[in-house]
Amino acid sequence: SPQVAASVLDTLLAASSSPDSAFQVAAVVTQPPAAKNRGRKLLPSAVAQLALERGFPGDLIFTPERAGEESFLSDLKGVKPELCITAAYGNILPQRFLDIPPCGTVNIHPSLLPLYRGAAPVQRALQKQVFPLHILSVPWMQVQ
Numbered sequence: 001s002p003q004v005a006a007s008v009l010d011t012l013l014a015a016s017s018s019p020d021s022a023f024q025v026a027a028v029v030t031q032p033p034a035a036k037n038r039g040r041k042l043l044p045s046a047v048a049q050l051a052l053e054r055g056f057p058g059d060l061i062f063t064p065e066r067a068g069e070e071s072f073l074s075d076l077k078g079v080k081p082e083l084c085i086t087a088a089y090g091n092i093l094p095q096r097f098l099d100i101p102p103c104g105t106v107n108i109h110p111s112l113l114p115l116y117r118g119a120a121p122v123q124r125a126l127q128k129q130v131f132p133l134h135i136l137s138v139p140w141m142q143v144q
Contacts, residue, residue, distance in 0.1 A: 005030070005089070009051060013025055013056070026079045026080070028062065029089070030062070045063070062075060067092075067094055068094040068097070082103050083105070085107075
């Protein structure tokens with residue numbers, strides 16, 4: 001869910017602001033604003049909203065319609081990320097995206113991957129009485 005991704009970003013921003021942090025958040029990539037509520041007003045994603053509330057530079061919050069857009073990939077390359085961390089992005093990331101960071105991409109997911117996927121992975125694990133329920137799995141995204 002977008003809230004899972006926002007929680008991950010909040011943790012990363014807090015950790016990176018520590019004086020002894022070994023990393024900094026170079027950019028944020030999230031879904032584009034979507035029409036919400038009765039007025040169908042365009043609102044930023046929970047991730048973008050959190051980043052803005054924490055004072056993250058707006059020009060480093062990327063909201064591509066598709067993660068394979070050339071202009072987005074070019075902007076991301078310009079940031080020169082060493083590692084990308086994804087959480088509940090909602091779309092399949094193309095290989096061209098995965099090839100950008102030299103240290104790879106880590107996908108943080110609140111379920112047992114690849115066992116439970118889809119719209120409600122945590123709920124499915126609970127329904128099937130999978131205990132202990134792992135709240136976090138961190139698979140490394142690799143080229144196959």
